[in-house]
Amino acid sequence: MAMNMPVVVKLPTWRRRVLLAAVLLGFAALLGRGLYLQSYHKKFLQEKGDARYSRTLVLSAQRGKIIDRHGELLAISSPVESVWASPPDVKIDDTQTKQIAEILQIEPEIVSKKLVNSERGFVYLKRRISPELAAQVMKVGVPGVYLQREYKRYYPAGDVTAHLVGFTGLDDTGQEGFELAMNSALSGKEGSRRVIKDRSGHIIEDLQAVKVPQDGHDVVLSIDRRIQYLAYRELAKAVELHKAAAGAAIVLDAKTGEVLAMVNVPTYNPNNPINIKGKTRNRAIVDMFEPGSTMKPVTIAAGLESGQYQPDTKIQTAPGTLKIGPATIHDSHAHGILTVAEVIQKSSNVGASKIALTLDKKYMWDTFNQLGFGTKTHIGFPGEAAGQVRNYKTWRPIEQATMSFGNGISVTLLQLARAYTAFANDGELKPVSLLKLQDTPVGTQVFSAKTANEIKAMLEMVVLPGGTALKAQILGYRVAGKTGTTHKLGAHGYEKDKYVGSFVGMAPASNPRLIMAIMIDEPNTAGDQYYGGVVAAPVFSAVMADALRMLAIPQDAPNNNVVIPTDNLPDSVDDVKEII
Numbered sequence: 001m002a003m004n005m006p007v008v009v010k011l012p013t014w015r016r017r018v019l020l021a022a023v024l025l026g027f028a029a030l031l032g033r034g035l036y037l038q039s040y041h042k043k044f045l046q047e048k049g050d051a052r053y054s055r056t057l058v059l060s061a062q063r064g065k066i067i068d069r070h071g072e073l074l075a076i077s078s079p080v081e082s083v084w085a086s087p088p089d090v091k092i093d094d095t096q097t098k099q100i101a102e103i104l105q106i107e108p109e110i111v112s113k114k115l116v117n118s119e120r121g122f123v124y125l126k127r128r129i130s131p132e133l134a135a136q137v138m139k140v141g142v143p144g145v146y147l148q149r150e151y152k153r154y155y156p157a158g159d160v161t162a163h164l165v166g167f168t169g170l171d172d173t174g175q176e177g178f179e180l181a182m183n184s185a186l187s188g189k190e191g192s193r194r195v196i197k198d199r200s201g202h203i204i205e206d207l208q209a210v211k212v213p214q215d216g217h218d219v220v221l222s223i224d225r226r227i228q229y230l231a232y233r234e235l236a237k238a239v240e241l242h243k244a245a246a247g248a249a250i251v252l253d254a255k256t257g258e259v260l261a262m263v264n265v266p267t268y269n270p271n272n273p274i275n276i277k278g279k280t281r282n283r284a285i286v287d288m289f290e291p292g293s294t295m296k297p298v299t300i301a302a303g304l305e306s307g308q309y310q311p312d313t314k315i316q317t318a319p320g321t322l323k324i325g326p327a328t329i330h331d332s333h334a335h336g337i338l339t340v341a342e343v344i345q346k347s348s349n350v351g352a353s354k355i356a357l358t359l360d361k362k363y364m365w366d367t368f369n370q371l372g373f374g375t376k377t378h379i380g381f382p383g384e385a386a387g388q389v390r391n392y393k394t395w396r397p398i399e400q401a402t403m404s405f406g407n408g409i410s411v412t413l414l415q416l417a418r419a420y421t422a423f424a425n426d427g428e429l430k431p432v433s434l435l436k437l438q439d440t441p442v443g444t445q446v447f448s449a450k451t452a453n454e455i456k457a458m459l460e461m462v463v464l465p466g467g468t469a470l471k472a473q474i475l476g477y478r479v480a481g482k483t484g485t486t487h488k489l490g491a492h493g494y495e496k497d498k499y500v501g502s503f504v505g506m507a508p509a510s511n512p513r514l515i516m517a518i519m520i521d522e523p524n525t526a527g528d529q530y531y532g533g534v535v536a537a538p539v540f541s542a543v544m545a546d547a548l549r550m551l552a553i554p555q556d557a558p559n560n561n562v563v564i565p566t567d568n569l570p571d572s573v574d575d576v577k578e579i580i
Contacts, residue, residue, distance in 0.1 A: 024439075043201040063172055064216030066165055066179075068225040069436045070257075074165050075179065077151035077172075081134035083125040090115045091146030100125070103136045115145075119515055128152045144417065153179075157225060159267040160232045163282040164223065164434070167270035175273075176280050178219060178434070180382050186215035198255045220436045222258035227251055227547050231516075232259040236544045238520060239265045242535045245522035246286045248284040249539060250453035251340055251418045251547065255514040256440050257421060257430035259379075262414075286383045288410040289519065292484030292532070293347045293468075295406035296503050297455050298419065302367040303487030304451045309456050311341045313391050317350040324398045329353050345461040347468050347483065356404030357397060364400065365392035370429070370446045373411055377432050387411045405455050406484060410422050413502075417517035423459065423480075424512035427452035456480050459510050472546045473562045476555035480512070480541065481505025483532035488522060498522050503536035507544050508556040514547060518542050 066075035083104065092100075092115055101108040104126045114123045125137075127150065134147050154162070155167045166177020176181035191213030231249045239247040251261035269277040281287065303309040320334030330351050335342075343351030356364060368374065374389035388410040390399070402408045414432065420432040427447035447455075459480035463469045468483045481504055488498035501520045507510035518536040523529065 011219055013288055024220050028335055032076070041137055056551060059191035059211070060172075061169070061190050061211045061213040062146070062151055062215040063153065063188065064186040064218045065220065065248065066186070068221055068223045068228075069260075072225040073156050074161050074221065075153060076224070077129065077153050078126040078154055080104055080150055081154045082127040082148045082150050083134060083137050083145065084122055084148055085115055085125060085145045086121055087115055087119070087123060088121065090142060091144065092116065093143045096142050098138050100137055100145075102141065103140075104129070104132060124381050125193060130202075145181065147483060153270075153276045155270045156509065157228070157361045158271060159228055159269050160263070161223070161225070162267050162270045163264045163280070163284075164221070165270065166280075167273050170350055172231055176270075177282070177382070178221070181220050181380055186216040186219060192381075204415075219448075222260065222434055222436045223262070224260045227543070227552055227568060228261040228263065228547050230550075231539075232263040233264050233265075234539045235518070236265050238518075239540045240533060242392070242520060242523035242529060244520050244535070246283060246373070247518070247520045248287070248413050249516065249518045249543070250284050250413055252417050252421065252432065252515040253545065254506060254515045255430075257418070257432045257443070258437055259434050260514070262434075263542075264389040271521065277513050280382070282381065283377070283519070283521075284413040285381050286412070287411055288385050288387055289500050289502075289521075290407055290486045290489055291411050292350075292406040292415055292486035292500070292502065294416060294482045294484035294502055294532075295409065296352045296425065297459060297482055298349065298367065298463075299352050299356050299364070299404040300340060300458070300534060301423075301447050301451050301455050302359060302364055303340065304365065304407045304454060305367075305447055306359060309340050311339065311458065313329055313340045314338070315348075315351045315354055317343075317348050317354075317419075320344040322350045322351065322353055322401070324353075327398050329401060341458045341461060344455075344458040344482070345467045347462075347465075352404040353401035356400055358555075359400075361392040361400060364403075365389065365395075368403075368409070370444065371422060372415055372429065373409065373419070377430055379414065381434060384414075385412050387415055406486060410489075413519050414516050416502075416504055419577070420515050420517070422446045422504060423452050423455050424515060425508050426453070456506075456509060456512075459505070463505070463529060468533045469505070469533070470535060472503060472540045473560075474507060474541055474548070475562050476558050476560065477507050477544070477548060478557045478560070479508035479541075479544075480503055480509040481506045481537070483537060485531045497525050499525065499530045501530055501532040501535040501538050503532050504542075505537075505540050505552060507548060508553065510556040512552070513553050515546060516544060537549065 002121055016448060025299040037145055039284055063077045065073060067073055097108050101111045114125060144497040154166060164177055166179035167175055168179050169175050174180035181437050231251055235247050237250045247264050247265045253260055262284050264283045265277050268276040314337050317331060317338050318334060318336045320331040322329040329349050331348050335346050338346060338348055338351050353507060368389050374387050376384050376386045399408050418432050426449035427445055428443040429446045430443040431441050439471050459482055460478060461467055461481045462482055463472050469481055472481050484502040485496040488500050504517045506515045518539045523535045
């Protein structure tokens with residue numbers, strides 16, 4: 001019987017060649033892929049590899065301080081910690097989850113969602129907590145959870161300086177006020193460092209300091225925190241007493257133009273800026289209003305400069321009305337013949353209008369512009385308004401007349417206060433500043449010294465018996481100033497029972513050192529207690545009395561007797577329905 005012999009199958013030569021070719025092509029593909037990755041994705045792969053054992057950490061820069069002119073803190077940053085994690089490195093159990101949630105006062109589900117169920121490589125658990133609380137989190141010992149040093153902004157003066165200083169957001173970026181305006185200088189520049197971590201996510205070695213953080217610069221404001229508090233206190237009292245919608249006040253150094261105080265009501269707490277809608281607006285700079293009779297000194301100064309008038313020039317204001325075309329201008333009382341000085345003292349609309357109508361329109365318009373009306377002061381504050389002064393070429397006689405007593409022209413409170421520096425400095429208009437100045441700035445000569453001093457003497461008469469601002473008097477000091485009362489301008493014209501009461505004054509009148517402007521928006525009209533001499537002048541008196549003594553400014557009328565007004569002469573309020 002024959003034995004079974006193995007069957008030898010001879011494969012076709014082409015199959016061996018195909019197999020060899022496939023193997024060679026596979027090697028070629030792998031080699032090509034490797035070359036491709038090394039050439040075009042080298043940086044990406046290196047970053048992925050580095051991420052498994054190294055990380056670049058941000059080193060926060062400390063934000064600069066905001067301080068007042070005497071070094072008192074208005075804004076400062078305190079060190080805090082932020083808890084962050086790298087979810088791929090986190091190893092945590094339910095007990096640790098509950099511990100961290102309890103320490104940070106958040107729901108355990110939120111902790112789990114961020115640490116366990118997150119696909120991100122970086123998450124914050126909670127930002128800006130106290131170092132003590134952060135230390136408790138780290139004691140739990142969860143790998144992949146770290147701390148990052150940050151800074152939290154604190155405002156020692158709170159709501160008193162809120163509109164000036166502003167506040168920062170969660171990332172320490174300025175949101176309002178000088179925090180926003182000077183954000184670049186205050187912020188500084190962040191640094192960073194590169195570290196190595198082990199398999200559990202713990203940092204075991206610093207590789208290098210990539211960038212050293214640069215702390216922000218300090219900002220020194222012109223504000224005097226003491227005067228700021230005085231102004232805020234008295235303004236808040238006045239707004240509450242007269243049930244007004246709002247108010248603003250500014251105190252200037254008459255010699256340098258530095259803003260010593262700028263306050264607004266209502267205000268807010270920048271340390272906890274919630275429910276602040278409508279409260280962050282710095283009305284003293286961004287709100288425009290018609291200045292009313294506080295504009296009369298400007299008109300009279302233009303008349304004196306023109307050479308057509310002297311302080312004792314007589315103006316016939318009887319019968320207390322002036323008809324221009326179909327419109328009629330009114331005085332609150334019929335005064336008869338008044339001198340130019342008495343037009344200011346009695347606040348006569350008719351007298352101011354008659355003077356204005358004899359002036360060249362362009363000359364009057366130039367005077368307004370030289371005093372800064374219609375242009376920004378460039379004080380460097382966000383949202384500053386320019387006001388509005390219509391071009392003289394479009395003026396009709398009635399418009400020229402009403403502008404003489406502050407209707408048909410819009411200004412900011414800062415512009416108004418600045419304009420009065422010309423009367424305090426022999427006709428020289430000073431620039432204004434919210435930053436502390438090292439030297440006294442050179443201003444612009446708008447009026448002659450003779451005209452400025454004559455106007456100043458007229459403004460003193462306003463505060464004396466027979467004037468409209470008896471309540472602005474200060475014991476021991478001479479005061480010069482002017483009241484204003486206007487119907488409030490709304491979206492559809494002048495509003496019947498809504499007013500703005502204002503006062504601008506300076507003291508001591510013999511050599512003015514301080515100028516203060518106050519605006520009370522929509523005071524209660526009950527009992528005619530809405531005039532500038534009633535609602536705004538007392539704020540001036542209260543603030544200035546303390547501020548002058550605080551600054552040790554010598555009295556210029558030590559024996560004067562303050563007149564307690566029983567029947568304060570009201571301002572002239574224009575019946576705007578008839579004249580516009």
